[in-house]
Amino acid sequence: MNVTDAVILMAGTGSRLRGSTDTIAKPLIPIAGRPLISYAIDSFDQAGVKTVHAVVGPNGDELAAAVAPLLRPHMRFHAISNANWQKQNGVSLLTAAGNVRAPFFLAMGDHLFESSILDRLMAQTDVSCLNLAVDRKIDSIFDLDDAMKVRTQDNLIVAIGKKLENYDAIDTGIFLCPEIIFDYLRRSLKDDDCSLADGVRLMAAEGNALAVDIGEAWWQDVDTPEMLARAEEEATRLKR
Template identity: 30%
Template sequence: MTIKQAMVLAAGLGTRMRPITDTIPKPLVKIAGKSMIDYALDALAEAGVERAVVNVHHHADQMEAHLRSYRGLEILISDERDALMNNGGGLVKGFKLLSRDPVFVMNADLFWIGERPGEPTNLERLAGFYDASRMDMAMLCVELEKTTGHNGKNDFSMAEDGRLQRYRDAPHDGVVYAGAIAMDPSLLDDAPADAFNINIYFDKAIARGRLYGTMLEGHWLTVGTPEAVGEAEETIRTFRAFA
């Protein structure tokens, strides 16, 4: 399967990144000379995505100006200036700008490096893994030791077939959620109209045995504080030197 559309969650306040985010939205913070959101957008474009919705709130004018200059794919804006919708509500609002076909969901401040040239990308493999007949969502996951900037905790446990449970409920074969999902927009047809956290739907999928994951190739980075910028850049330099 090739997934042609995406939603990128980019409306957060970035409070832990202050004072940097007092004057710039977190997705535009540059890591190794590249805005964080561009890592996500480039990965989507490379995987064959043609259209992406990006939600905006904090320093929304800066976000819109940056996104207008991006040429890799068509970008639509989901405007949350009036009210933040949390990640779940943001998806519901953003999905209204897309078709009913399968969609990638990505976070604007989580990205990876080190995919193998000539091999299917992480998102291409995620799209190929996703099977709507068995799965509510397919998540890209990563081993804890292949992360930089994470809190040191596993999010899920993964069975041999990729089925996921909360790590606290089954503390073995732990994995970290890498911030990318393949899903059908219809999964959220019964969602509330106001702000809510998408974790509600993760737990519903787990209860139905329909939350699955596949493993990321390369190294995954999250940048949550000003101090983490340098750590991420050092990881990128080191990784590229030995890749």
């Protein structure tokens, strides 16, 4: 399968990480001497992505100017401004509608992950559904209370939410998305706002959301100073 496009959501302000720095945009925070976002870009390059779409919010022009040079010469960078950046991440993804070629990868601007996760997503044959990379190594999750929990039945997602009591996997924030995800997000809007989880929940209710186990692969959300310290320790897993 060829996946040519990827969307990275980086419209948030990263307020939970401000204990570590207040002078640099979250995707540019150095991890092992490199900007955090550069690791995701490298993984997308290894997966064959040609165009990276970055959804940006406040100071988006400055952030885009700093991120664009991190791409390989054969890759294209496209910044998408989200005027409603204070709303949830489902609204951020909706701003990419009409700009991206499906199926496309989706990742968060504050996540580190091994490129093998993208390989597992590309190995899926049903790209008409949403494919969400999930981690079943629940004991290894750094901040389980804040993690997005997932309940599955075979490879179908049947429930998703941070407050789920019964779950068997964790949402990694890495997706292979079909075009119809935008329709589901629009249907999920309440007061012109929605989260990605709202869209996934609606897709799951109609049997259109699949869980893809990442196996032994590593990923890390970098959302607090403690997570940043953990990421620094583990970043050697991510080889350029």
